[in-house]
Amino acid sequence: MTKDLSLIFENKPQQWGMRGDPYLWKEMQDAFQGESLDINPRDLAGKICEFYEQAVGKPLTYYTNEYVERYAHGGMSSGYVSGEFWICSGIPLLLDNLRKIQSGYPVVTLCGSTRFKTEFMEAQKRLTLDGYIVISVGLFGHSGDQEVWDGMDEGTLSRTKQMLDDMHKRKIDMADEIFVINVGGYIGDSTRSEIEYAKKHGKVVRYLEG
16 A cells, blocks of 8 residues: 555544544545655644535534535435544544654554463564564453453353454554464464455555464
C-alpha cells in the first residue's frame, strides 16, 4: 500500500455515529489519496473540516446531524452524518493515526495462541529492540490469566471471547504487519482467522517458525 495521507483512514472507528458516517469517511479517504503524510495535526484537522463542509454542505458543528442523499443506503439513520461523532471520535482518531505513522517506527501486532505466553514475551522484547512498536494480547487466557473466566456464565463467557477476538482485529487494523507466534507450527482457528483478516487488509504476515 502506498504511504499517502489516505493511510490514516485504514484504522477505522470501532463504532460510527450515524449510518452516513462510513460513506463520508470513505469519500474523504479517496479524496486524500496521493497527498503527502508530511502535514501537521492542526493543518490536517482544518483539512478534514474543510472537506466535511464541502461534502455535507454545512460547517462541522457538534450538535447537528446532517442529511446527505448520496450516503443514504438504508437503515434508521440512513444518509445522516453526526457532527458529534466527527468532533469527538472521527477527527481525534485520524490525528492519532497520523501521529503513529509519522513516528517512523513500524507497528506490529502479535497473533497466536495465548498458551505460548513465554514466546509472546520473548517476541515482544526482540521486536521492540529491533525498532518496532509492538501491540500484543491483553491477557493470556490459556497460560496465567485463567481466573478471568471464573464465575462467568456461558453467555457472558461467549460475549467476552467475541469481544476479545474483535479487539484483536482492531489491533491488526492499527499495525503495518502481524507476527504469528506459531510454536511447533501450531495455528488455531482464531489465529487463522486473524491471518486471513490481515492478508485481506494488506498487512504483511510473518511467522515465528517457517
